[in-house]
Amino acid sequence: MQLSPLQSRLAASLIATCLLLVIYVILLSPQFAFAVEFDPIVADHDVHELSYEELDVVDISDALDLRGPAYEPDFALFDRSIIGRVPDGATILANNELKKSNLAPGATMAYVFQASSVTSRAERDPNEPLELRRSLNESQAPAVDGDGDEDQNEDDGTTIKPELTRRNETSKTLWISANTCLQPGRRSSDKTAPNPPQLTLYVSTSSDNTSPGPQQSDNTQKAIVFTEGAVMFNTSIDKDVYLSISAPDVSTEKFDTSQEYNFELVASTDQYYYSFHGNHTDPDLVWVDSDASAALLQTGYLNNVSSQVITTPPYVMFAHNDNNVDINGLRNSYCGLSSYAQIRNLADGSSGAMTIGLKNGGEDNLTRQEFYVSGLNASSNYTAILARPPGKSLQTRQEESSTIGGGIVFQPAVFSTKPNGACTFIFNLTFCEQTQYAVPGNLNTFPNATALGNFYDDYVRSMWDNFDKVLQQTPCEAASTARYSLARGCEDCKTAYKRWLCSVAIPRCEDFSTPDRPYLQMRNIGSPFPNGTTVDEDILKKHAGNRAFNSSRNPKIDEVVQPGPYKELLPCENLCYELIQSCPASMGFSCPRPQSKFSFETSYGRKAWDDSLSCNYPGSAHFIGGAGMLSPSWAGLVGVIGILLTTILV
């Protein structure tokens, strides 16, 4: 078809107008375009059908308003059908559903967990073992009717496999747990002032008491007061379980009630969603060491054999200055600690001043989780609380795994920071990979702890290279007749030398102000402190002439780092004995005699009988009750040791 020139011009301008319209829509009303494309309610409003005028007047907000009805909850009808069956004001609690709510002082929040909700869920879920077994072996299936009457299973008991029985039993228990997330604030910051009163959980399984609470008699209900912001309760669910959380009346004189209580409640047929350990469990968290502003803490071993590789850190940690009372009353509450702890790392990865890692070590090369906390105040005491976040599936620990991972708050552990001074915490060295403690440092010469760590590590490596050259000339791996020992080989010698070298060449530092202990050796007392002052005259008079007091063990520290006076936590004597025992006699190692007061006493420490930290060794920490690191193998050797030999061994 041929167009006249006029028609072509009209066509061209129409096309241009349409293009402009399309560009207008795309560039200026993206939400509108989006709404038209995705909203099923306006799907028949095709964009091409809109006239030019309509496009002009329809603005974005109108277009968005069209979508309003689509956002109405889909569950309105479903909810209404159930509401008729529950007591007034009670909220239905579904299995494993987390309910979070504010609660004014004196108020009570009521819930109901319906027994029928569990069985109906099992029927719907084709993956339930019960259902699976029934479909595979119809003839053996116990006749479970639609209401899931459990008694019938027991009548058929002889034919039920143990797995099926256990499954039914566990699904009969309801695990109720709750955490206080927020509580009224204290008006007084006085440490002895009382904490805000705790919430109470009321539970009733009696149809005579469908709204348990402080007004009801305790014959028909159980009242459980929260302990440090948390509560755990288990009950059978043959019948509906009515429960409520009630907030006590709170004195407005003592507490700021503009902050209401806030709690989280979960009822689960699997296990407690939130749990905490009682008084008698140990914290499972160990303070390794700290300096004035940072500390390292570690968990116990996470695996039993090193082949069991752990990929993600399972725990989180909270830390709080003991001078601050904000976490009091919430120490068992994961939710409360997440809201109030000064230093926290949460399951969502936000961690502030905390670095988390997994570290292998120990004789069996097992894995621990470590927490490096920075930004602390000097000379302060802290409480650290280890926790496993809820809702995460488990990978390693003893607890049974299940569809939801139960959260656990462990017992608090304590640690403290050193005063501002010479000691600087180092970790993450590449050669001495087990070395993680405070060492003599100086913020002027080494403002950066990583650089200080590299200085010590490089020094140790150069010593190691010398040793390695000597060892290569020793017949370790030769035939057994030519070897220096049938029991020990070169690898043992290397291991023992490394353990000894890393502990001796990198002194473990305590501040000079630390009270004297037999295992703490003053070092470098002739030099001034960084602020220009010097060590007390009396001490100088007594010890300045003694090299063990007037310098560091390794003179390079005094030359390069210039830490000023400090105290060294001496290495454990058995590191030296193990070295002599493991290496060829031709290498000429020997340890100072314990009787030779001024070389042994200033060089090595001894393990304390009570297992407190009284000497330094690779992997040492403030273990309580002992970590069993020291092997007794050196015991018979003490009498055999020769004379002090090299300059390094002291």
Ligand SMILES: *[C@@H]1O[C@H](CO)[C@@H](O)[C@H](O)[C@H]1NC(C)=O
């Ligand atoms: C069904 O049960 C019988 C009797 O216990 C058993 O021998 C058979 O192996 C079962 N079949 C299946 C498919 O589990």
Ligand SMILES: *[C@@H]1O[C@H](CO)[C@@H](O)[C@H](O)[C@H]1NC(C)=O
């Ligand atoms: C369940 O509750 C009972 C008492 O109410 C208690 O003795 C028992 O230890 C609880 N079980 C668990 C696993 O907490």
Ligand SMILES: *[C@@H]1O[C@H](CO)[C@@H](O)[C@H](O)[C@H]1NC(C)=O
């Ligand atoms: C737990 O320890 C605290 C303080 O050490 C004590 O007051 C409390 O009674 C203990 N609780 C239990 C259940 O032993």
Ligand SMILES: *[C@@H]1O[C@H](CO)[C@@H](O)[C@H](O)[C@H]1NC(C)=O
């Ligand atoms: C320790 O185990 C880890 C894996 O878990 C491995 O990478 C490492 O090389 C092992 N170290 C030693 C000294 O065996």
Ligand SMILES: *[C@@H]1O[C@H](CO)[C@@H](O)[C@H](O)[C@H]1NC(C)=O
């Ligand atoms: C450090 O001390 C200040 C002042 O006492 C205090 O406000 C702050 O919370 C403390 N910080 C930590 C992490 O302890």
Ligand SMILES: *[C@@H]1O[C@H](CO)[C@@H](O)[C@H](O)[C@H]1NC(C)=O
């Ligand atoms: C440890 O050192 C390695 C490099 O050697 C570095 O990549 C890593 O970030 C360090 N880790 C920490 C926690 O500083």
Ligand SMILES: *[C@@H]1O[C@H](CO)[C@@H](O)[C@H](O)[C@H]1NC(C)=O
């Ligand atoms: C102690 O050491 C300092 C510096 O390290 C030195 O100046 C002083 O002479 C030494 N004193 C003695 C008695 O050796």
